[in-house]
């Protein structure tokens with residue numbers, strides 16, 4: 001279980017704070033986990049590119065959650081991910097990713113709504129060396145869903161189909177899962193870890209308050 005820091009403007013993590021986190025990762029030999037949704041919309045492109053350049057300047061490589069699932073021990077590194085479905089925005093960043101040697105992870109929700117062109121873009125990102133991973137079917141709050149309908153229903157309706165749909169479309173079988181809103185419980189963690197080795201939550205709530213956002 002990893003918790004990522006939100007780069008999006010709404011989260012209020014400014015460049016100086018992110019820089020301090022990058023420096024700390026370098027100095028401690030740790031990976032720092034960062035995420036965003038739609039650069040250019042949820043976070044200004046200049047801020048986003050400044051973070052990438054800062055990571056480059058500090059000598060921090062970018063690794064994916066698939067790398068972590070494979071047992072890579074990256075030491076000082078950046079684990080960068082993007083959530084949801086704005087594949088056009090992600091694709092527009094391909095030159096930026098190339099310029100900064102970025103390998104990222106894309107946690108995809110609502111894959112059923114992707115157009116053929118959008119799916120092709122996502123496959124292109126995978127071919128570029130990025131990881132495509134699961135982020136539920138309908139982007140619902142997991143603890144709420146479990147409270148209403150039970151764990152088995154959440155797994156069957158929300159979580160596991162979001163893994164299967166990517167595999168069925170020809171992507172590398174997902175090895176990581178990110179919770180919508182970072183909302184999770186120990187019960188959902190245990191259930192999901194039977195299916196994927198890596199889970200991602202968030203260090204800061206984006207919308208609703210996140211209780212128990214990250215385990216101790």
Ligand SMILES: [Zn+2]
Nearest residue numbers: 083084180181
């Ligand atoms: Zn999301």
